[in-house]
Amino acid sequence: MQENFMREAIRLAVGNVRNGGGPFAALVVKDGAVIASGVNLVTSTNDPSAHAEIVAIRNACRKLQNFQLTGCEIYTSCEPCPMCLGAIYWARPERVYYGSTKEDAAQSGFDDAFIFAQLALPSSQRKIQFVTLLREEASKAFEAWRRQEQKIPY
Numbered sequence: 001m002q003e004n005f006m007r008e009a010i011r012l013a014v015g016n017v018r019n020g021g022g023p024f025a026a027l028v029v030k031d032g033a034v035i036a037s038g039v040n041l042v043t044s045t046n047d048p049s050a051h052a053e054i055v056a057i058r059n060a061c062r063k064l065q066n067f068q069l070t071g072c073e074i075y076t077s078c079e080p081c082p083m084c085l086g087a088i089y090w091a092r093p094e095r096v097y098y099g100s101t102k103e104d105a106a107q108s109g110f111d112d113a114f115i116f117a118q119l120a121l122p123s124s125q126r127k128i129q130f131v132t133l134l135r136e137e138a139s140k141a142f143e144a145w146r147r148q149e150q151k152i153p154y
Contacts, residue, residue, distance in 0.1 A: 001032065002097060005034070005073075005075040005097070006077075006097055006099055008027060008037075008075070009025045009026060009027050009075045009076060009077045009099065010025070010077050010099055011025075012027075012037060012039055012077070013025035013039065013040075013052070013077035015039075016039040016052075020043070020044065021039055021040050021041065021042075021043065021044055022039075022040030022042055022043065022052075022110075023077070023078070023108070023110075024039065024040040024051060024076070024077055024078055025037065025038065025077045026038050026039075026052040026053045026055070026056035026057075026075065026076040027056060027074070027075040027076075028056050028057065028059070028060035028069060028072050028074055029072060029073045029074075029075060030069075030071055030073075031071070035060050035064065036056050036057075036062075036063055038053065038054070038055025038056030038057070038058070040052045041055055049083065051081065051083065051084050052076060052077070053074065053076050053084035053087060053088060054083070054084060054087050056074065056076075057069065057074075057087055057088070057091050060072065060091075061091070067090075067091070067154060068091055068092045068154070069091045069093040070092060070093075070094075071094060072093045072094060073094055073095045073096070073097065074088065074093050074095075074096045074097070075096075075097045076096065076097070076099070077098070077099045077100060078100040078101075078102070078104065078105050078110075079100065079101050079102045079104075079105070080096070081102070081112040081115065082112060082115045082119060083115075
C-alpha cells in the first residue's frame, strides 16, 4: 500500500515536469486514502513557497478544516527541503515517506545544502542579513497572545 502511494507521488512529479513544472509531488494520506495532493508550482505561480509538500499540506488542511494533519502520512517524491521540513513539523503528520534523497535532487540542480548550512550559522554570519528591529515594540504581540484567554494554541 505504501509503495502505491509513493508511485502515485512519483507519477505526479513526472507529470509535473512534462507540464513545465518542477520534478516534485506530494500526497497526504489519512486512513488509507489520499485526501490531498500537490505538485511543485514555484515557476507557474511565481511563488517560491509553492513546493509540492506545502501545496499538499495546504490542500489537506483545507479539506480537513484543521491546521494540523493528525493521523496523516505524507508521501513526497523527494526528501523535503528546509522550508518543507518546517511546514511538516508545524502540520504534525504521523510519518513522512520520501522517494529521492536531497543528494539526488542536488545532482539535478536542486541543492538545498546551502540553506541547511545557513541555518546553522548565527544570524550575523548568514549570507542574507537578519537584523532585529523594534524588538520591544514587537513583543507587544506576544504579550497580547499570552493575555488572550480564547486562543487556539499551536
